[in-house]
Amino acid sequence: MRQELGVSERRACRALGQNRSTQRKVQQGRADEERLTEDIIELADQYVGL
Structure with missing residues (x-):
């Protein structure tokens, strides 16, 4: 996503x-x-039917 939008890792993570x-x-x-x-x-x- 970061590379597709051309933004820094910091900006992408903040968003x-x-x-x-x-x-x-x-x-x-x-x-x-x-x-x-x-x-x-x-x-x-085992316990579902109880």
Whole structure:
């Protein structure tokens, strides 16, 4: 978006209400996140009918 509009990173982030560091930091998930999600879904399936 920033390049398309030809504005600086600072201006683009201010307009969007975002911290500038969010544009550089690569989001990292937890190593066990997929397994935790599967466990939650399994538990939810067990208790939905109660």
